[in-house]
Amino acid sequence: MSRLVYVLNGPNLNLLGKRQPAIYGYETLADVEADCRRAAGELKLEIEFHQSNAEHQIIDWIHEARERAGGIVINPAAFTHTSVAILDALNACEFPIIEVHISNVHRRESFRHHSYVSLVASGVIAGFGTQGYTLAIQRIARLIDEDQR
Numbered sequence: 001m002s003r004l005v006y007v008l009n010g011p012n013l014n015l016l017g018k019r020q021p022a023i024y025g026y027e028t029l030a031d032v033e034a035d036c037r038r039a040a041g042e043l044k045l046e047i048e049f050h051q052s053n054a055e056h057q058i059i060d061w062i063h064e065a066r067e068r069a070g071g072i073v074i075n076p077a078a079f080t081h082t083s084v085a086i087l088d089a090l091n092a093c094e095f096p097i098i099e100v101h102i103s104n105v106h107r108r109e110s111f112r113h114h115s116y117v118s119l120v121a122s123g124v125i126a127g128f129g130t131q132g133y134t135l136a137i138q139r140i141a142r143l144i145d146e147d148q149r
């Protein structure tokens, strides 16, 4: 299986570090990318790291990953709670998918308690701050090694 992992980030995560730091912390998305690259390097994974505010762009990256990658780590941000289209794109993938949320969505407003993406995710990490991304990379490496979904 491919050792390339797509790390995809949804809307407003470009503002990480500046946006609601009491909830999301002070680390920027560039810091998160560096953390992911470090974790991936240790596990002999390659990373494609992307962020978009546009649903169609995230779907296009999922389609690309479907052809090239061995797994996806995704923080769909607000699209988590709204996007059947992202769920459909992920359902077209045969490899492991890990869903990440920086905040503990279950301690927040009730509209954040439902996730379309969880219907296809092998696992969900929420409330671990930006550390959740490196934990997700470690988990996806294990799933790829074991050829599991």
Ligand code: DQA
Residues within 6 Å of the ligand: 011, 012, 013, 075, 076, 077, 078, 079, 080, 100, 101, 102, 103, 104, 105, 112
């Ligand atoms: C988030 C949680 C979502 O509810 C929210 O819309 C986000 C970020 C998180 O990482 O905690 O934008 O996915």
